[in-house]
Amino acid sequence: MTQLRDFGTHWADVSLRTKITIVTVFILFLGLIVAGVGTFSVLRPILINQQSAELAQIRNNPTNVFAPGTDPERLSADDVFTANPRYYVAFLAPDGSVLFDNSRDRRAATLPDVANYGISLKFAAAREGESVAPIEMSSADGTHWRGVTTLLYVDGVEHQASGTLLIADSTTTINQHVAQYIIVFTGFGIAVILLGAALTRILITTTLLPLAEVEQTALEISRGDFSKRIIVASPHTEVGHLGDSLNVMLDRLDGSLEERERTIERMRRFVGDASHELRTPLVSVRGYAELYRMGALQTPEQVGQAMERIEKEAIRMTSLVEDLLALARLDERRPLQLAKLSLNQLARDAALDARAGAPDREISVVEAPSDPKAFGDENKIRQLITNLIGNAKQHTPEGSPIEIVVTALPQPIDDAAVAAVEQLPVAGSGKRSSGSAPMTGSTGVIRVDPKGMTRFEIVDHGEGIPEQIREKIFGRFWRADSSRNRETGGSGLGLAIVRSIVEAHRGTVTVHETPGGGATFRVDLPAAPRDPEPGADDAEQAPQPADS
Template structure:
């Protein structure tokens, strides 16, 4: 039974539930009010009847006799509606003023024994034998048979007027109550319907959203109402679901493209390996030179495939988001080591490590405005400033071309080259890999004799240490600067794999920097070329201690400038 009731109750709409419960409560309230009013009204009318009976007793003669009882009130004429009777000690009526035709209306007085009458205090209600007539009576002691016997005098009034008045009140109240219930039900239905209109819109919007239209949003409700707050919350939820679906779709598409690109990249070396293996098996390689050439090609393709697999493995590890082994890392030695490694691999290229005058950010009043054409600062960092050294800007330094196969550390002639650069919180091997990938990218897409600068910077205001890899090649168009960090993306699809790479190096750079809570950006180098700037959060310093690298800078700021 409870289970079936639950199914029945849950199958009713919310509007029907609210309307039904409201009507039920209204009916119950009116019924209680009607019953209470009827009880009070009946009691009030009975009290008035008792007062009339008491007033009638006072109008009786002082010494009433049986003959007076028969003549008191002509019930047949209906002029005096009082009932007067004498009852003996056993409760039997001695005489009353009812006629023979009115005998059926005579009340039953068997309970009015002398002992019971003595205990009575006030009026009582008696009924006739058929319970069709009620009398309200008051008892008074009298003496009968010339004063030799005790009896009880009954004076009463019929309650038919009281019952008719109460019945008339019930009829009137029922009519008004029915009108109130009907009006309340109609008003409740109208109010619930108008109130639930926004909820029906929510239902329709949710249905359209579930059908695949993720652009659906809710509106029109007052923001400070419950429905308005619900709409705002649902809009936020729908927006997040829409973004989640978009991100999921984008991730699926990227994964498909990634798998397709990886398969394409791996297919070429595998085809080459299989082709040369079949040539060798078929005996098409006759001379030692042909065999050596085939082995050389097999080795090159194997190396290329191994590099590609290592890059894919690195990207997979980055996607796993494993905790990094963070430690204080100095960016200046990393820049110097990367420059030395690049010089060893490209002896004809000039690699320069650019060091600013001071690794501390200057005060806001002393900041040099950016030069015309300089790239804007990334979001969340301080405004860029020209890196000055030896009294020349970076653009002027590029005009000096020292001998090839040299690694320079540019610094002011009046200041010693600092031994300590900006200290960041990072994993050193990952940062070295980032700089190596960026230098390799710059060397791949610039002429062999084009210089490369590694600029070490620090932004105390933004809380970042940065290394910029500056080249002077063709540069990267603005519309492609966000795409170059995608996996397997190459700016020129017509390039061969010997020059174009696999398109994973910059994706690895972006993944490593993002795991360090930093950011990488590419801007245009003044005069032409591309500048890749990697920013890593600085190591938090103790508030009561000063770094040893700040002492020379502070001393320099206090000393007068020549």
Template sequence: MTFLRSTLYNSIDASVRGYASTDAVSGLIDVEVEGGQVSFTPRDEDDVPPTPYFVAVYGPDGALEAVAGGSGGIEPDFPDTFTLQATAARGLSPFALPDVEGDERFLAAVDVFQPDGVGDLFTQMVVVSTASTNQVVATFLGIYAVISVVILGAGALGTRWLVTLTFRSLGQVEDTAMSIASGDFSQRMTDIEPRTEVGRLKIAINTMLGRIDAAISQREATVRQMRRFIGDASHELRTPLVTVRGYAELYRMGAIPPGDDTAQAMDRIEKEAIRMGVLVEDLLALARLDERRDVDITPVDLRPVARDAALDVRATSPKRTVTVIEAIDDVLPGGDTPAGESDTDAKKRTSPPTAVIARAGASLLRRRSKTPPSAPADPDADTLPIAVRRPQPVVSGDENRIRQVVANLLGNARRFTGDDSPIELRVGVDPVASTGWIEVVDHGEGVPDQLKEKIFQRFWRADTSRTRETGGTGLGLSIVASIVDALHGDVRVLDTPGGGATFRVSFPLAQQREPEEHLLIETQPLPRLERDDL
């Protein structure tokens, strides 16, 4: 309908422009010039045949001089004045003109003309009615509406008949679906003909039912884990809350005298509050990772990440030896070379390791080693150099999240090894897989093979008791797994030669191998250590 209306109105526009560009006045109005004065007299209607347009003449001063033409019916409401300036501004562009009742039913165009023997210019306004065009559009609209209703009705009836005929064999599907709706998920479709739509539908339903069974089983397992975790979390929160409340009541009753006792009570309250905060932060971290928010992927050099992590551990555990090693190019992690063992082509640095990250995470089935092996250390070293080799371990990832992964793994290693047990941080590149990797190597009791897949599950703890000696909350390693998955990496646990566990985290190498300047190891000079700090 829009196309029809546009076409008809374009035709009217062309007609009114054509009439306005010709001498439309002379055929309808007599022009008399006497004494330099011009007068316009419309001819008698009996002497002039009906025309499809009206003509109005305006003088040089813009006053309406005469009106003629038309074929009867409603007449346009001509403006009382129309100056030559307005005529020049309009040109031959059509414009709407209302009728005497105020409705816009006409299109008008104007042009100038000069009667013979007169030096002044006059304006002729030609007006064409759009009533017939509007009537045609309305008629076609009604016809199309009726035809559309008839077609839609016939189509609906035909579609219903065709669907009923085609899917008449769906009775078994309906009966099976009703049984499933009542809770019997053991039902399956039979009499399957895979060449028909109904047969393919039955195959799809059977596949869906199998997945539903698996999903229900998985949900039940998750619910059991959730209930277990809720009990664990409740116990974790209840213990510090009871402690804080107990000290508060003792202080209120005056049982804690001022002085050292008050300071000790405040210290205990602070530590318990920190415990609660750590648990809440782990839960929030998992919630954010579950939301799959966009991460800031940039080139990250793994060497300064390992270096900073080692310095953090040194600040919190001065007795522990931490070695940062950049592996040689042709030795991949997990080979015959023991993790943390010095190589002729690889330099390493030692320092007492780094800060505890707020929850080491999901605990391993290991206890603190009573006789940990010692790692070589150079007490005369003033700096902690790291060998720079090629290719560089520059990966695509989020630097802050990679640092959190390393911190969680270091916290896990510190939890399950003695205070003087060494830890190695190994950094390298796997050119075959196009990945850069970082390993956290400890020398504790290791992880049994049957637990290596479970330790990354959420809410899983090897220590099912609630003594919290080593059990934790079961969130730390699940946070590691979630971050690595979000960064399209890989995390796994290997056996450390000689005893212990090696956690290896791999990330895709950055396409642009040059990281930002502040991430390069060359721009990260290590501070000199005073002898008393070692």
């Protein structure tokens, strides 16, 4: 068991190329062994049977063994002496002793010991006329012989045998053929094994060459280069499938790392923003509390003034915290509750709310005749309009008018915008929208048809915004001038919330100059699809008749 365990440990440390080469060579070796043994087991019996057939033919007609012109029925000693040296030919007496043979200068140890096998006349007569196997004999040195016998008759006397003619053939030739076969087969087998090992090594090396590229790519990725990808030359191979799978995994890993970095950055920004903006009101609250504790506030008027300031700072801190939480939720890119929204109706509602909070202002709505429908989250869009109106009210003179202008944009948008709209997440559906797939929103089933954009504008008539800072005003806690300070300018998060909402809807928000003076905030949102043709949805949603 210990040896097997050690072997398994060593085998696990061997490279894949070496393992495949060893296994291939081992399979070739086993195949050659089986082929060699099988051929050997068949070859020798075939040669033996062939020799038996030749001996049987010689028994019936022994003239081929003797010199030409020899009469097998009147053999002489000279005829036997000059017989084919391949065979052992002997004339035996009736008792089985050798009278004369063709041994000549052959060594006696190599000749069959005929006397030990009792090949008498009676024995030969018993085998006459029968199809029997050759006689198996051996010599003193171990040489194996196989022979046949035939009777020789006395001249002029019918059916009277005078002796036995023995013709034997050695199996040495068969053994030589088998030995030659073994040598040739072994040589070719070794050549096949070496060639197979070389070809296997070359094939495995070339086939697994992309794995080296995978290894190199993985090494570069481990060093921090997450942009590296595996080049898949043959996508239909196993290595190609591995490369594709690794590329998909790397894309997802890269996306996860980027999302992690964005999350960390958002958290750092949130903490920084909160600490930066909450520091001043907290210092104020702490200062008034210390004054009260030290007895510096003597009169009820001083205490009331301090409590009023503490209350205002607390309200301001509450507003800051709520705005920061709103931005944090928008940064999380939570799924939107998408639905068809009438911009005319949203503009009217926003104007009514604004008039209720500022009765001295003229807040008007310029509606679009076609009543354009935006595709978005109703609560977020209402918050978007409210923030823009609040920004206009705060940074324009008292009584200055504000207009909400709704416009339909029928022109097609570019492919990039279409792709962006199609990626809008939809809450509850677990899917993303597409140009033809139904989406689940607050108004039921909606088919996204991003063929155009809708627009609304918040137009004020204040000082306006210089062109060089129009991109900066959407930053968090950014204030254009001294008029937008912590006391009168709000938290500095309203426009940042506007930008986050618009980006979540894959829209755009820009600032332009109002003719005659002022700022115009223009918001473009994806248009909702046109209403389906009459009867289309009814046909899709019509209940199916029950099976009878």
